[in-house]
Amino acid sequence: MKIADLMKPHILELEAYPPGKPVEELERELGISGSIKLASNESPLGPSRRALEAAVQATEGLNRYPDGSSYYLREALASQLGVAPEALIFGTGSSELLEILAKCVLGPGDEAVFPWPSFAMYPIVTRGMGAKPVEVALDSDFRFDVASVLSAVTDRTRVVFLANPNNPTGTSIGQAEFDVLVDGLPERVILVHDEAYLDYVRRDDFPDTLAAIRRRPTVLSLRTFSKVYGLAGLRVGYAIGDPELVGYLERARHPFNVNSMAQAAALGALRDADHLARVRELTHRGLEKLERAFDELGLAWARSDANYVLVEVGDDAAGLYQRLLRRGVITRALGAFGLSSHLRVTVGLPEENDRFIEALRAELGR
């Protein structure tokens, strides 16, 4: 017997998601200490105190199953966003919501269209359902080409995934291009507007997804507490959509998918607007610093609306990635995304950004 023969054929084609290297693993491998991780687009400031206190308080009730409807989080977020509570669904990170959506709408013979390179989960959830991923290349400035996305849509297309701002490039599209996409797609195609990095956006004309949802019930916004709220370790994200569409997704989810500490922490985080503003400010200053340093080093970079930046470092980006590792700086090499001359660097604390810039300068000999 071969275990592989027990698997569905499309599962054999899957490749596991490549995570950023954990600091502990690097230090064990190289026998070093004091390394920094600028690899996974996490918030360097951590969660708000209010989120932490709420999470700790929730530990008292860990003998109980979580609230299966995330009632208090749902009510608070609905009122903050000005949407009906039924327009929201929560997940174990927004990644789980991508999976739930794929489970609901994709199967063999179906296609999911998305720009590429983009978030690695899109091909994983698509292939996982036996559907076909259709990758549309970004343009030469690493931006979505809305016309190419539209022309990739066929009768078999069930969903378009659009990470805006895009990961790993940080590039984004504004309202006008978004409207062309929304209006150009057949209504039967679900448009997932993945706004994981929404709170970092610097451009003024970022699309209003809630208005698009009101206009077209097959637009779904995906958001997360993993990034600006600093709760990646607790796994909580949500989608906003038409209540009927969201209702079908609700049927397909695990009843206790969001744990009690995650619900409590997310609610605490929502109530701390000052912390959010601090993270945003720190990130923007950090981005500006990295951009200036890349300019000084003569490196090309992509204008980012997220908390990371894509920088072109030359043919041997994988080698440079390794050499930076030996200096205790973890970035992200992007060969698996077809970007073999680039690194993606997450904005860290000011001293971490400085340390990365120094290491880069030393390695490039400039």
Ligand SMILES: Cc1ncc(COP(=O)(O)O)c(C=O)c1O
């Ligand atoms: C574009 C994009 N969408 C979604 C996510 C998923 O975030 P989470 O599952 O932590 O909510 C990420 C995480 O890196 C991302 O980059």
